[in-house]
Amino acid sequence: MSNKDYYEILGVAKSASDDDIKKAYRKLAMKYHPDRNPDNKEVEEKFKEIQKAYDTLSDKEKRAMYDQYGHAAFEQGMGGAGGFGGGFGGGFGGAQGFDFSDIFSQMFGGAAGGRQPDYQGSDLQVGVEISLEEAAKGLKKRINIPTYEECGVCHGSGAKPGTSATTCSTCHGSGTVHIRQAIFQMQQTCPTCHGSGKEIKDPCVKCRGEGRIKTSKTVEVNIPAGIDDGQRIRLSGEGEPGRHGAPAGDLYVNVHVKEHKIFERNGLDLHCELPISFAVAALGGDVEVPTLDGKVKLNIPKETQNGRRMRVKGKGIKSLRSSATGDLYCHVVVETPVNLTDRQKELLEEFERISTGLDRSQTPRKKSFLDKLGDLFD
Numbered sequence: 001m002s003n004k005d006y007y008e009i010l011g012v013a014k015s016a017s018d019d020d021i022k023k024a025y026r027k028l029a030m031k032y033h034p035d036r037n038p039d040n041k042e043v044e045e046k047f048k049e050i051q052k053a054y055d056t057l058s059d060k061e062k063r064a065m066y067d068q069y070g071h072a073a074f075e076q077g078m079g080g081a082g083g084f085g086g087g088f089g090g091g092f093g094g095a096q097g098f099d100f101s102d103i104f105s106q107m108f109g110g111a112a113g114g115r116q117p118d119y120q121g122s123d124l125q126v127g128v129e130i131s132l133e134e135a136a137k138g139l140k141k142r143i144n145i146p147t148y149e150e151c152g153v154c155h156g157s158g159a160k161p162g163t164s165a166t167t168c169s170t171c172h173g174s175g176t177v178h179i180r181q182a183i184f185q186m187q188q189t190c191p192t193c194h195g196s197g198k199e200i201k202d203p204c205v206k207c208r209g210e211g212r213i214k215t216s217k218t219v220e221v222n223i224p225a226g227i228d229d230g231q232r233i234r235l236s237g238e239g240e241p242g243r244h245g246a247p248a249g250d251l252y253v254n255v256h257v258k259e260h261k262i263f264e265r266n267g268l269d270l271h272c273e274l275p276i277s278f279a280v281a282a283l284g285g286d287v288e289v290p291t292l293d294g295k296v297k298l299n300i301p302k303e304t305q306n307g308r309r310m311r312v313k314g315k316g317i318k319s320l321r322s323s324a325t326g327d328l329y330c331h332v333v334v335e336t337p338v339n340l341t342d343r344q345k346e347l348l349e350e351f352e353r354i355s356t357g358l359d360r361s362q363t364p365r366k367k368s369f370l371d372k373l374g375d376l377f378d
């Protein structure tokens with residue numbers, strides 16, 4: 001697989017808008033479409049490359065992943081889950097994403113390529129919701145998905161027992177019809193048999209000629225450690241089964257990571273608030289901070305100011321792709337105490353009394369503020 005930069009392939013800038021990307025793609029797709037360049041392997045490869053680049057950059061999630069991880073984001077064979085990010089590799093006319101028909105309906109008023117016989121199973125999408133802890137550690141999840149099974153009465157043929165399907169009279173069994181439009185000779189899925197090449201005159205009563213019956217199945221999905229909200233896993237061949245022995249579609253599992261009470265994720269890093277007392281902020285001291293696997297001690301240096309960011313190394317999320325692990329950032333919030341007792345008030349009043357009139361270098365922020373005020377009114 002070529003690893004040329006997708007932006008380069010489409011000839012757009014990294015900052016290109018969705019519209020720019022679409023425009024660039026259309027221009028290139030028209031130029032390199034195999035129907036305009038028959039039997040030219042080089043052009044066909046180029047066309048696939050363009051299509052792949054567009055498939056990624058036109059999808060918000062995929063584009064974000066590509067920007068972050070590059071081609072690695074879409075490599076196959078991840079953790080047994082059958083690849084990641086999905087939608088590639090189907091060649092043109094693949095069931096996923098590629099809307100060539102869109103371009104062609106504009107060019108020719110509705111005559112799309114028909115490379116994809118519609119008896120192939122369609123892709124399915126399901127969503128799973130997991131916690132941040134689960135996303136960090138990875139998990140196996142069993143999900144129930146709708147599917148079809150072969151009809152037990154007609155054994156998939158769709159024809160009433162004792163009868164059989166006949167060759168389609170429209171396409172004579174080929175499943176496609178040819179239409180001529182302008183300079184193009186186009187192939188289209190046969191409208192009578194929808195590509196199967198067969199016509200059923202006497203349909204099976206149980207499945208009404210479908211050859212299959214709706215049911216559901218359980219699939220185990222291996223969700224890899226490090227997965228982020230919005231990413232998806234492709235399980236190749238686990239989508240809707242095809243009809244009449246055609247290949248099944250793929251199953252896409254869209255992962256949604258629930259909001260966490262304490263942590264917010266940003267890339268591989270985690271962020272949280274860390275409230276500390278005024279006294280600890282001034283004098284320093286050890287505090288406990290939460291991580292995804294238990295609490296750890298963190299030393300707050302003396303004279304820590306509100307808003308300071310403290311890093312706990314290696315307590316973020318492990319990368320899907322490399323050995324890298326993110327960090328945990330604790331954002332210090334110096335908390336003003338409430339509901340003070342008389343004794344506490346007394347001590348604070350005393351503290352204030354002995355602080356008044358002292359060198360302002362003890363309160364650098366206040367000093368700088370007063371200096372600026374001074375400049376303002378001079």
Ligand SMILES: [Zn+2]
Nearest residue numbers: 151154204207
């Ligand atoms: Zn049947």
Ligand SMILES: [Zn+2]
Nearest residue numbers: 168171190193
């Ligand atoms: Zn037909």
